[in-house]
Amino acid sequence: MPVLNEHDYLPTAVASALAQEVDGPIELVLALGPSSDGTTELAHELAANDARIVLVDNPAADIPVGLNLAIHASKHPTIVRVDAHSELTPGYTRRALETLERTGAANVGGVMRAEGTTPFQRAAAAAYNSRIGLGGGAYHGGGTESEAESAYLGVMRREVLEEVGCFDESIRRGEDWELNLRIRSAGYRVMFDPSLSVTYRPRESWPRLARQFVATGRWRGELVRRYGSRNSLRFFAPPALLVTLVVALLVRVLRGAGALTGMLGAIATLAYVPIAAYAGIVALFAAGRRGAGPAERAWILAVVPTMHLAWGAGFLAGVVRGASETVDTSRLSGRNTPLP
Numbered sequence: 001m002p003v004l005n006e007h008d009y010l011p012t013a014v015a016s017a018l019a020q021e022v023d024g025p026i027e028l029v030l031a032l033g034p035s036s037d038g039t040t041e042l043a044h045e046l047a048a049n050d051a052r053i054v055l056v057d058n059p060a061a062d063i064p065v066g067l068n069l070a071i072h073a074s075k076h077p078t079i080v081r082v083d084a085h086s087e088l089t090p091g092y093t094r095r096a097l098e099t100l101e102r103t104g105a106a107n108v109g110g111v112m113r114a115e116g117t118t119p120f121q122r123a124a125a126a127a128y129n130s131r132i133g134l135g136g137g138a139y140h141g142g143g144t145e146s147e148a149e150s151a152y153l154g155v156m157r158r159e160v161l162e163e164v165g166c167f168d169e170s171i172r173r174g175e176d177w178e179l180n181l182r183i184r185s186a187g188y189r190v191m192f193d194p195s196l197s198v199t200y201r202p203r204e205s206w207p208r209l210a211r212q213f214v215a216t217g218r219w220r221g222e223l224v225r226r227y228g229s230r231n232s233l234r235f236f237a238p239p240a241l242l243v244t245l246v247v248a249l250l251v252r253v254l255r256g257a258g259a260l261t262g263m264l265g266a267i268a269t270l271a272y273v274p275i276a277a278y279a280g281i282v283a284l285f286a287a288g289r290r291g292a293g294p295a296e297r298a299w300i301l302a303v304v305p306t307m308h309l310a311w312g313a314g315f316l317a318g319v320v321r322g323a324s325e326t327v328d329t330s331r332l333s334g335r336n337t338p339l340p
Contacts, residue, residue: 001029002084003039004033004332005036009085010043010046011046012087017080018053020088022094026076026093027054029071030043031065031066033058057069064175067175076158077158078155078157078158079156079161080154085201086201087198089197092110095196096155104189106156106183107156107180107190108151109191109192110192110195111152112152119293120204124202126289126292127307132285147190148180149190151191152198154180173219173323173326178223203330206306212328215327217311217313217315217318219323221314225318225322235315238309238315241278241309242313251269286300
């Protein structure tokens with residue numbers, strides 16, 4: 001479990017991991033980044049009260065670095081990746097081990113069930129859980145058991161991880177997708193099991209969510225630079241939306257200035273159609289959210305475009321300039337400035 005500024009979430013995440021019942025011993029290795037909210041002190045308190053918790057320092061704070069440090073510090077043949085912002089459901093690990101054994105897969109993942117406590121966080125969770133929000137990846141919406149491109153978090157065979165070289169420490173976001181690409185390229189299977197469920201807590205504020213998605217999009221752009229067409233077409237939808245929006249705004253400005261008239265102007269107005277359709281879909285999604293209050297519905301109208309446009313902007317920047325220096329600052333406290 002890589003950990004950075006997770007004081008409010010860490011106890012529940014740790015408890016859900018240690019509560020997993022399996023036929024054999026377990027340990028929980030926390031890779032501690034340089035937190036500034038008391039997380040490190042809390043982690044030491046938790047470790048002092050449970051010998052199954054192992055602590056390693058992750059001064060770089062990068063997730064793949066922390067994951068590799070934790071893997072190398074662990075000693076069991078199966079690696080269960082967990083997140084300090086998530087909670088494993090009861091029976092998760094036992095079921096995943098059964099699926100590994102039954103399918104012969106190298107990695108098994110399940111469904112990310114996003115949940116929130118505030119209207120904003122519930123709106124973000126609704127977007128996470130919908131095809132409208134994150135594009136229909138199996139682990140966001142469910143489905144049937146099948147081979148998969150990647151896995152959310154993942155329960156992995158150590159021998160395969162060591163064979164393919166563990167996580168690529170040069171990739172700060174999308175490291176799981178890239179690892180699973182290497183696992184599949186080595187001839188192993190990655191499986192999606194919809195009976196596996198992990199509760200995920202989205203970012204708590206609009207600015208943090210936007211920063212998260214800019215960073216994630218930028219790293220996807222970097223992965224496109226590295227792996228080209230091996231990236232799914234769905235990753236290109238947010239940048240396409242952003243480009244379409246820019247074109248529509250440009251058409252509006254040119255028409256207002258009288259630079260687009262007649263037949264050319266009429267044709268140019270077709271740029272408004274996909275934007276109007278998108279706005280309508282988002283509005284219908286917000287209106288159709290069962291059990292949502294007015295505040296949550298209003299936040300959905302802001303959250304969904306924020307996720308798409310922030311991700312799209314990051315993606316285009318990543319394709320053009322790469323992402324080697326891009327840090328996700330949405331977990332940092334205070335002014336959320338990047339780590340050196």
